[in-house]
Each structure stands twice: as structure tokens, then as C-alpha cells.
Amino acid sequence: MKEELPQGFVASNVQAVGYSDLKGRPAFKMSIREHNGRWYLYTGHFWHSGWSIVDVTDPTAPQLVKFIPGPENTFTLQMELSDNIMITALEKIFPNFGGNPGKPFEEGVLIWDISDPVNPRKLGQFRTGGTGTHRNFYSGGRYVHLAAGMPGYDGNIYVIIDISDPALPVEAGRWWVPGQHTARGEKPHKPYISLHGPPYVVDKLAYLPYGSEGMVILDISDLSKPEEVSRLSFSPPFHSQFSMHSVLPLPEKGIAYVNSEDTSYGKGPLHHASIVDISDPSNPMLLSLFPEPVPHSGAPYRDFFEKGGWSGPHNINILQHNQDVQKQGELFYIAYFNAGLRVYNVEDPRLPVEVGYFMPPEPRKRYGPMPEGKLVMQTEDVLVDRRGFIYITDKNQGLWILKYQK
Structure with missing residues (x-):
């Protein structure tokens, strides 16, 4: 059954195609798969433990086909x-x-067989022994790359696991910024050193979005002993807590897209979304900054810093290793918290230009405690499938399906 599109959205060059309230469970992170001609969107949730599977074969009428409950008191993001x-x-x-x-919680990663895409079968679990994992990377094969909260460390570190036997996954290697291993007497040299993840692996290099340490590039030719190649710091001048939130490297183009996550409610140092030259991995260089979104005509605020909620970039169309995700071309998509979805032309990496946006209507119900203060839309994640359909999520409303049309 097709749901009506909620009214009150504001858009430029982006068309609203479909919507699902997911039975009152706002979605967060997403991935997608085509199987035998049908398209399935998999989502995690902020305020409900578990995972939803949505049939988006007809993007005008997305259908929730299954919700898999997760463990209590546990993020399943x-x-x-x-x-x-x-x-x-x-x-x-x-x-x-x-x-x-x-209360108890579960942690680590679960490994599933999805040969039947709507009935995942659990194969195994890797446990960190600590707080679990935040955002991870898997492009097939034997190894999974984790942003993991391991015991004895301050903040998340990089951990590689071998899932060749999914029932008995084992650690294959780890790396951390010196100072994180507090159980061994190390002392962090500054706050907010933590691998946000996902690590992004291309050939023998791993690109790590490492919080206040910026972008870290590792040589993982020997998985058991990763070696640092370079770092590019963004803090200062940008805010420190998540000054490096996401890294999407495209070595074939010699560039990486990177961004921060600002949770200061617009009151701290500036956030950023940037393009970096990685043609020489030993010497990455900043090329450009994405321009700040400008409120639409008639908006009741001068800029998005004063609108309320969190402002700035959050997630990007990062799953470039997924064969069913649209490959990066001249359009770049950013989920921009209280500014909605922003679309940029990046044909010239020195001069990214905004060419479209979509701002969902403001939510009417608060599902969870964060962000505090004024209830405003908070666009969380964006994914674009290879058909060109754009999916965005929000902390306090349902799943939107969009299409860029200039």
C-alpha cells in the first residue's frame, strides 16, 4: 500500500518519489541489494534495537517486509x-x-547469511570484550574492518577480523594511535582520539576517519601489522570531537571526500566537508571546502547554525564498494542534519558547487532524547542506488525516497 507523501518539504532540483514511516521506527544507517530483480533496502535504527528490510522495487511504494528485533540496550545502527x-x-x-x-548489552558484530534476502540467518558473532563496534567496512571475502571499542583503550581503534569461518571469527590485526592504549600506560596527547569509522579499504591501503587525529592512511599489506603512511589533521582549526567523521577515498581519481560531524548545536568551531588530494598517499593535501548551505527564501532563520538541532554534514553516499550503489560521478550527496539533503557538482574538485537540496518537513514527534532543544529535522544518512534513487533517513521521521532532476 502506497503511503502519502508528507507535505511541507522544500526542494530544489530534487523530486520526492516515495515515503514510508517504517511503522514508527525512524531509520538510521542503510545499505541496499538487488536480488532476482527485486530491490531490498536494509536499515538500522536509533530508537529501536533491530533491523528493517524494505522492498523498494517500486520506489513510489516502499514496503516494509520484515523487522528483525535486536538485543536490548544495544545500538544496532x-x-x-x-x-x-x-x-x-x-x-x-x-x-x-x-x-x-x-543493564546488559550485546556488542561486536553479527555475521548473517542473506542468500534469502528477507530471512537473514545468523551465522556467528565477533565480540570485542568492550563497548562493541560503531561503523564497519566489508566489501566481500575473508576480512571485515572494524571501528571497535576494545578493552584497555581510550576510544575506538582499528581492528581487522577474519570471517573465513563465520561461526568462529577471529582477530587478524589491530592498530591504534599511540596514547590510546591506556591499559599499557599510554596517555592520549589530546581529547577525542577515536576511530569513528568506517575504515575504508582500497587494495593495500586503509583510510581511517580518526576523530581529532584527522584522516589516517595505513599500509595493510601485512594485516597483522598495519603501518602508518600519513595523517592529515583538521583540528584545529575545525572542531575537535568528530573533526574526521567520514572518509571516502577514490584513488583512481586521486581524491578523497571527507567530513566532520558537529554536535555543538552550532556553538563551537566550524564544521567542514572537504575534498583532499590523495594522489600521493604519503602527502595528502586539502583541495577545497564544500560551501555552506544557504536557507531558502522565506526561512524563519538567517542560517542553519541558529535553526536549532545539530547543523553541518553527517553522512555521505559512502558505500562505493557496493555493486548496487551509484558510483561517484559529478554529483555528490551529503546528509546535512538540519539542512536536509544537499547535492553538489564536484566535476571540478577545486570548486564544488551546490546544485540541489531536499529538506523534509519538520517532525511532529520526538522519538529519542537527542538532539536536545528545539525539535527540527535531522537528516542522518544518504544512499543512492544505481538506478539513481536517493534514500534519506531522519532521527524523528520515516524513510524518504528521492530523485535528482535538474
Whole structure:
């Protein structure tokens, strides 16, 4: 049954195609798969533990076909798909997001068989022994690359696991920024050193979005002993906590797209979305900054810093290793929290230009405790399938399906 499109959205060069409220479970991270001519979108959730599978074969009428309950008191935010394997993250919920420190939680990753795409079958679990994993990378084969909260470390570190036997996954290697291994007496040299993830692996290099440490590039020719190639810091001048949130490297083009995540409610140092030259991995260089979104005519605020909620970039169309995701071309998509979806032309990496946007209507119901203050839309994630359909999620409303049309 087709749901009516909620009214009140504002758009430029982006058409609203379909909508689902997912039975009152706002979605978060997404991945997608075509199987025997049908398209399935897999989502995690912020305020509900578990995963939803949505049939988006007809993008005008998305159908929720299954909700798989997850463990209590546990974030189930992210999933990765390749062939018939799905990897789902499990993580301790932060107290400010509603987690109960006194209750048990599950952590690590679950490994699933999705040869039947609407009936995943659990194969195994890797446990960190700590807080679990946040955003992970899997492009098929034997190894999964984790942003993991391991015991004895301050912040998440990079961990590689071998899933050749999915029932008995084992660690294959790890790397951390010196200072994180506090159990061994190390002391962090500055705050917010943590691998946000996902690590992004291309051939023998791993690109890590490492919080206040910026973008870190590792040589993983020997998985058991990753070696640092370079770092590019963004803090200062940009804010420090998540000054490096996402990294999408495209070595064949010699560039990487990177961005921060600003949770200061617009009151701290500036956030950024940037393009970096990685043609020489030992010497990455900043090429350009994406321009700040400008409110539409008639908006009741001068800029998005004063609108309320979190402002700035969050997620990008990062799953370039997924064969069913649109490959990066001249259009670049950013989920921009209280500014909605922003679309940029990046044909000239020195001069990215905004060419479209979509701002969902403001939500009417608050599902979770964050962000605090004014209830405004918070566009969380964006994914574009190879048909060109754009999917965006929000902390306090349903799934939107869009199409760029200039």
C-alpha cells in the first residue's frame, strides 16, 4: 500500500518519489541489494534495537517486509552487505542516547547469511570484550574492518577480523594511535582520539576517519601489522570531537571526500566537508571546502547554525564498494542534519558547487532524547542506488525516497 507523501518539504532540483514511516521506527544507517530483480533496502535504527528490510522495487511504494528485533540496550545502527553476507554492528548505547549503564548489552558484530534476502540467518558473532563496534567496512571475502571499542583503550581503534569461518571469527590485526592504549600506560596527547569509522579499504591501503587525529592512511599489506603512511589533521582549526567523521577515498581519481560531524548545536568551531588530494598517499593535501548551505527564501532563520538541532554534514553516499550503489560521478550527496539533503557538482574538485537540496518537513514527534532543544529535522544518512534513487533517513521521521532532476 502506497503511503502519502508528507507535505511541507522544500526542494530544489530534487523530486520526492516515495515515503514510508517504517511503522514508527525512524531509520538510521542503510545499505541496499538487488536480488532476482527485486530491490531490498536494509536499515538500522536509533530508537529501536533491530533491523528493517524494505522492498523498494517500486520506489513510489516502499514496503516494509520484515523487522528483525535486536538485543536490548544495544545500538544496532549499521550494516554492510556483500554477496550473501551481511555484517551488523552491535554497540553499547551511550547514556545520553537512552542507554542504561546498569543493564546488559550485546556488542561486536553479527555475521548473517542473506542468500534469502528477507530471512537473514545468523551465522556467528565477533565480540570485542568492550563497548562493541560503531561503523564497519566489508566489501566481500575473508576480512571485515572494524571501528571497535576494545578493552584497555581510550576510544575506538582499528581492528581487522577474519570471517573465513563465520561461526568462529577471529582477530587478524589491530592498530591504534599511540596514547590510546591506556591499559599499557599510554596517555592520549589530546581529547577525542577515536576511530569513528568506517575504515575504508582500497587494495593495500586503509583510510581511517580518526576523530581529532584527522584522516589516517595505513599500509595493510601485512594485516597483522598495519603501518602508518600519513595523517592529515583538521583540528584545529575545525572542531575537535568528530573533526574526521567520514572518509571516502577514490584513488583512481586521486581524491578523497571527507567530513566532520558537529554536535555543538552550532556553538563551537566550524564544521567542514572537504575534498583532499590523495594522489600521493604519503602527502595528502586539502583541495577545497564544500560551501555552506544557504536557507531558502522565506526561512524563519538567517542560517542553519541558529535553526536549532545539530547543523553541518553527517553522512555521505559512502558505500562505493557496493555493486548496487551509484558510483561517484559529478554529483555528490551529503546528509546535512538540519539542512536536509544537499547535492553538489564536484566535476571540478577545486570548486564544488551546490546544485540541489531536499529538506523534509519538520517532525511532529520526538522519538529519542537527542538532539536536545528545539525539535527540527535531522537528516542522518544518504544512499543512492544505481538506478539513481536517493534514500534519506531522519532521527524523528520515516524513510524518504528521492530523485535528482535538474
